[in-house]
Amino acid sequence: MMKNTLCIFALLCFHYLALAESSDFKSLFDGKTLNGWSPAPGGKWVVKDGAIVGTSPKTERRHGMLLTNKQFTDFIVKAKFRVHSGDSGFYFRAKRVKSAVSVHGFQVEVDTTQETGGLYETGGRAWVKKPSPETVKR
Structure with a gap:
């Protein structure tokens, strides 16, 4: 199985932002269970050491x-992430x-390529905004 960050970084950000920021932020992850979350087909999800971990074999389509x-209708998302491999x-x-x-919807790209930080619309226009090389360097 290949470990993927999949959409994990966002989940972790919700948890840690709720702890680090003002009480206006609400945690969507309790750090222990996947209560409040549903997997879509593909991949396997577990909670390990307070983090959500997703794995998927390379053959998984x-x-x-x-x-x-x-x-949610109105929200603010702040995220810090690190990607070792894969596309997320x-x-x-x-x-x-x-x-x-x-x-189908908007995706902020997070992976090991020069596309990190780009905005992609799955099931729609495709690339809405590719990131500039200056953005990727940050």
């Missing part, structure tokens, strides 16, 4: 999404669909 059970991202304004990806 589905992306392996972990989706919150709640819907954070979806927002997304809806479940029956496709290999499992969702």
Whole structure:
């Protein structure tokens, strides 16, 4: 199995931002369980050492999404991440669909390529905004 960050960085950010920022931020991850989350087909999800870990074999054609059970209209997301390998991202304004990806919506790209920080619309326009080389260096 190849470890992927999949959408984990966003989940961890919600947890740690809730601890680090003002009480206006709400944690979506309790640090112990996957309560409040539902997996989309593909990948395997577990909580290990206070973090959500997603794994997926290279042969898996589905992306392996972990989706919150709640819907949000207005929100602010702050994230810090580190990617060792694989292709990942954070979806927002997304809806479940029956496709290999499992969702259509906007994705902030997070991976080991020069696309990190770009905005991609899955099931729509494709690249909305590719990141500049200066953005990727940060």
